[in-house]
Amino acid sequence: MSRALGTLALVGLAMGLVLGFLVAPRELTQGNVQRIMYVHVPAILVAYLAFGVVLIASIVYLVRRVDAADRIAHASAEVGLLYTGINIATGAIWGKPTWGTWWTWDARLTSVSIMFLMYLGYLLLREMVEDRERSARFAAVVGIIAALNMPLVHFSVYWWRTLHQPPSILRPGASALPRVFWMVVLVNVVAFALLYAYFVMKRTRVLAYEAEALA
């Protein structure tokens, strides 16, 4: 199952590359650098999904005390953090030629960084508390609180005046993108989501082995 998911993700990523570089045209105002969007946007959309899974799994753990839910939350937070890191790094690389700076304390960039630090803290907390049951309980509480930051990240571009543009995909009404750009983003979102599922499956299995070894 995980091998099939991994293969599908790889095929999706290859398709995304072909579509992004060979099918999607060069954007009129930004030129080639706009192609960074095809990894920058899917990375944050799937990170939202990952942190949503952390929220649900954390609630399930607190209510039912199921170890599997705790492992899914842990794995999903790790992969979500990886995707958020990719989003921040590719955003900085995109920012330099378009905004003239790698970084600015704009509301979107700042709120994404806070989200990154919150989930980094979530993972550090898991390592710091030795007792497994307590660590899982504390992490579940942090996993729920950290999710509250997600709407702040998404709506920051509406609530404050920002250098970052408003959302192109998750927005009221039709997408702001021409159909061909939108299709490439969609293919990459699916590929990134499949890869997320593959990583979470593998990481959950490793966490189960670790728990067995410690028992």
Added chain:
Amino acid sequence: MADNSGFVVAAYAVTAICLAGYWRFLRRREKNFRQRSPRR
């Protein structure tokens, strides 16, 4: 506007390195546990 292809290559390279690095980390961890307990 300038071509800026170097920035595009850098962004895709960073993404590939991060994803491949994490995949490698998971593969190694799993392999270590499998070696310790061959029943899996």
